[in-house]
Amino acid sequence: MCAYVLVAEDDPKQAELVRRYLCREEHTVRVVADGRSAIDEVRRDRPDLLVLDVMMPGVDGMDVCRVLRREFDLPVLMVTAxxxxxxxxxxxxxxxxxxLTKPYDPRELMARVRSLLRRAARPATASLRIGNLVLDPVRHEVRVGERPVPCTPAEFRLLATLVAAPDQVFSRGQLVEQAYGLDGHITERTIDVHVMNLRRKIEHDPRDPEYLRTVYGVGYKITDGRRREG
Incomplete structure (x- = not known):
């Protein structure tokens, strides 16, 4: 799968190493050396994947990710010491x-790049619905009733996994495997972070969730939003 990959890396040697490995797999590669240039390039000519160093001059990688996530769904692979x-x-x-944490094996970097590109290229399926919660994989949109809910790609995958199996209880380990694959760099603690963020977005009261519920000692499940007694 050939793709346009943007590499944001301020270390010239590291950037050249990444560029060469990507080119070996016939990707089109552009390299920028700072966060502001990365933002400008994504806005100008949206890449298929962003390989993003965290520690860059001026606008660092965290700020780049924060800004771009408000505007785009492109896959982001963070690389940092x-x-x-x-x-x-x-x-x-x-x-x-x-x-991905430095130092790393370039072959691992390429494996992660391939994994992210495969996920991004998966064909969309029909809309998923439970109660007033609707996920549209074609448009990559989430709604609660008529209210749009902005979600990151990682949050969307987690929510889609749960909504596809309403009332099924998933352990954190199962969510890591089914939503992200064993080759992802997602941990069980990361699942808790995504759940917390999703509750802020889809629940009327995140402290008393109606949709995304905790099953204590096991994991999480999604319900139709209606209150149940007992």
């Missing part, structure tokens, strides 16, 4: 689809 769990969770919270 920050290995802390909080950094990874922040990246996912801002809308990154995968997260």
């Amino acid at each position: 920050r290995a802390g769990a909080d950094d990874k969770l922040l990246g996912f919270d801002l809308g990154a689809d995968d997260y």
Whole structure:
């Protein structure tokens, strides 16, 4: 699968290494060295995938992701020397689809690139609905009633997995595997972050959710939003 990949990396040697590996698989590659240029390039000529370094001068990768997620659905692979769990969770919270820590094997980078491009190319299915909650995979839209709900691609995949099996209880591990695949860099703790963010977006009261419910000691399930006694 040939694609247009934008690489935002301020280290020239690292950028050239990534460029060469991507070109070997016949991708079209453009390299920029700062966050502002990355934002401008995505807006000008939307790529199929963004490989995004976090620590860049001026506008860093986290801010780039925050800005672009308001406008685009393109897959984002964050690459950074920050290995802390909080950094990874922040990246996912801002809308990154995968997260790779330096130093890394370029072959792993390419495996993650292939995985993200495959996911983005999967054919859309019919709309999914439970109660007033509707997911449209064709338009990549979520609505509660008539209210549009902006979701990142990672949040959308999690929600789609749950809505496709209403009232089925999923463990965090099952959601990692079924929503993102075993080759993703998603952890069970990341699932909790996505659930928290989705509740803020789809629930009338996130502290007392009607749709996305916790099954204590097991995991999560989605319901039709109607209250049940007992």
